[in-house]
Amino acid sequence: MIGEIQLSHPRLVLMGTIRSAPESTIETAWYPLLSPDRWIGFYHVTVSNDDFGGFEAALATDETVVDSESVATVARGRIYRVALSSDALLIMPELVDRGGGLIGARTADDGWLVRVQLPDRQAFVAFRRSCIDRGVDFRTERLYNADDLTTAEVGLTEPQRRLLLAAYEAGYFEEPRGITLEELGRQLGISSTAAGGRLRRAMRRLVEAQFSELGAHER
Structure with missing residues (x-):
């Protein structure tokens, strides 16, 4: 890493x-x-x-x-x-x-x-x-x-990038989760609804970038 x-x-x-x-x-x-x-x-x-x-x-x-x-x-x-x-x-x-x-x-x-x-x-x-x-x-x-440098930069907005990093560092993607959306939102000064929406948009952008990259290699 x-x-x-x-x-x-x-x-x-x-x-x-x-x-x-x-x-x-x-x-x-x-x-x-x-x-x-x-x-x-x-x-x-x-x-x-x-x-x-x-x-x-x-x-x-x-x-x-x-x-x-x-x-x-x-x-x-x-x-x-x-x-x-x-x-x-x-x-x-x-x-x-x-x-x-x-x-x-x-x-x-x-x-x-x-x-x-x-x-x-x-x-x-x-x-x-x-x-x-x-x-x-x-x-x-x-x-x-x-080993994943191709997706290091995928066009995330600065708020999306900071939210993803905060979620990752706090263990949001672990099982069980290390932090809730409410706690994550409080940490960043936003509501849980805003945190959830921002997280979904960031994840969608990551998925789009990843599958776009895979498609380019397959062609």
């Missing part, structure tokens, strides 16, 4: 830099490594005004960073090696503990947009709960099976 998640917290990796240098775009270049005493991250950085001095000044005052250096110049920016402080809030250990891993991450809005892989829904829900328990603002953007 693959999840695309928006995360924000003052102590997430490089959050001070993200907020102090908003003209910079940061992406994971390689998976973070655990050295004998701390995590090391490698990040691909681009700066809209090409002023890396401002980005490096922000790094120097970032409380999640112990040390950093530019290790390579690439076509669209630079690669930085960053030694993370013990105060940095990391999601990597939580993923590994649940049999998952980090696919990639990039800065977005006031935080990180990350892609993670986990073995199943239960592991995803447990990972989400661990983040929320630590005060992380956790917003699921997309959730899909690794």
